[in-house]
Amino acid sequence: MKGVLLVNLGSPDSTNPKDVKKYLDEFLMDPRVIDVPYWFRSFLVRGIVLNTRPKKSAAAYERIWWKEGSPLIVISERLQKKIQEKTTIPVALAMRYGSMTLKKGLQELVDQGVDDILLVPLYPQFAMATTETIEVAIEELKNKFFPQLEITSLPAFYNKPDYIEVLSKSISEKIENLDYEHLLFSYHGVPERHIRKSDITKSHCQINNSCCVTPSKAHNFCYRHQCLDTTRRVAEKLNLKDGSYSTSFQSRLGFDPWLQPYTDRTIERMGLAGTKKMVVVTPAFVSDCLETLEEIAMEGEEIFHEVGGKEFTVIPCLNDRDDWAEVMTGWIDEWRIKDLKTAIA
Template identity: 50%
Template sequence: MSKQGIILLNLGSPDSTDVSDVRRYLREFLMDERVLDAPYPVRWFVVNCMILPQRPKQSAEAYASIWREEGSPLILISEAQRRLLAERLEIPVALGMRYGNPSTRSALQELLDQGVDDLFIMPMYPHYAMSSYETAVVHLMEAVRELKPDLKTTLLPPYYQEPDYIEALVESARPALEKGDFDQLVFSFHGIPQRHLIKGDPSHKHCLQTPDCCNTCHPAHGTCYRHQCAMTVEKFVLTMGLPKEKYRMTFQSRLGRDPWLQPYTDKTLEKLPESGHKRVKVMCPAFTADCLETLEEIAGEGREIFLEAGGEDFEPIPCLNEHPKFIDFLESRVRAWQSGAYETAKATEPAYVAPMKGL
């Protein structure tokens, strides 16, 4: 009989706030061709000659501002999610990070050592982007091909508009929103370069090129991060009953000079007070666990930007983290997999997750 196992995938974190550890982490992260999608020589020069000489020290200070006594918030929260899910199941659950530790390869090996030959892959990304969901899955499948090419694998698709994911988001945010003491709810999603949308569009003629492309039905939506973010917001506000004038969607975390998805979160927070929106709450649905981008960039820098611009009240809403409704969601997807609801794929199939193919 086969033995089932589960692997949760997330982005990762440096091993510590030491500059050397942060530099090592940033090098692995930024040299990923799905993050900086330039030819290798260009990517190598940009990372090693333009970014790494200065950025690690700045990033180390940012990580130090959110670091817990036990370690990285992202790793600790992700491990708690893994443990809570495992407590509801009778099969092993491992946690792997795309960059840093615990590595994806070590998590896979942990499961293989327990005899797992039927694997359910659960990316902790609700939305599809080649720099998050795609790279995490492709990286895992490379390890599968090396360690056990005949491993049976099944992938959880992006769940950006699944009703129980939306319900988990709503219930986690409800304590902050039901009081109604805010002028604007800002949905801040992690940004990506605009060119990534075009690369992920199989037609190369729809995303950012068709008027109202996110709301015009097209096959590109299956891998369109912007469309999927917009659908999450649409489903959330419909469920929560928020009027259109009470919310907006923005994108954070730019890198480089090329245009990224807009509007930008920091620029929006800077302008909101002058338009009379002085009480703001911010939530980050692209993240299922609080991390540097939510705790330092939004709760720290975002708050400072907003208050210095004349804002009066700023409240960041925590990510899903260990919320029972989110663990319910994860468990429900495992049960669906066990009942045969998802298609399986082999590690030898090159089209397993490969929107970059042929680009």
């Protein structure tokens, strides 16, 4: 029997600093998030970060927390419910980090008689710290607890026409009657070394102006290419004029080089240069969360206003839009009746 496991990032159980600390420990100790030797990761995370960051992060979560709970969790549950209503096979939801564990999600499906699972990482672009860590953790759980399961992972869908269609529509609905000067596509940042580590050719990725637009097998796992390509496809779909949009990367951590340009500095630079009306969209996320609701919609707006900007508009993520749920259901049903690779490649 077939079933689907949707997987998103996760969230603390509450805004209590103790819950936030527990969540951050699990998240930041993942070797695919902070990919340094264990001893150094432990020193950095448990010796430094967890002694200072939980209270600050808890305050940030407090600013965006809903009555129903974590926005990311609530939105993901709403999406799961809509998809379940549209398909005949079981659809479960799990988180990579936090109390809604991957094991619980797998067990929920197994308890319903499922032995063939479509794993759906809810990330349009592939990255070590998102899709890869989910797939690796799922494989470990399968080998240890669920050897009978057949698991197929949905590939990165950043370039799928129906995804681009829905993403473009969500943007056009906000900007079609909006007088704005610049549209910023802000993606979650990753360290530059992650890009090089994901390069299956071991030589293509140079993180410059040419490698991401030069055809290569490396692009199948290159987060930077996939982000830039998402922007390009949406810009073509919406007929955006050159110079009216750009791409940046947010949420950097530590002192190592991360993908640039940085979102906060881009917002500041454009405000100082005289931009008065800016719109920001965050296509690395399908669900609004701390990084979109607080870092962009609150901190980003504060930066923009501080340097003279006037109107700062943030476009919601796809969340539980009906058309997005339809697209997801379509992929699931195609997998259900065909081989995944031929159905959605």
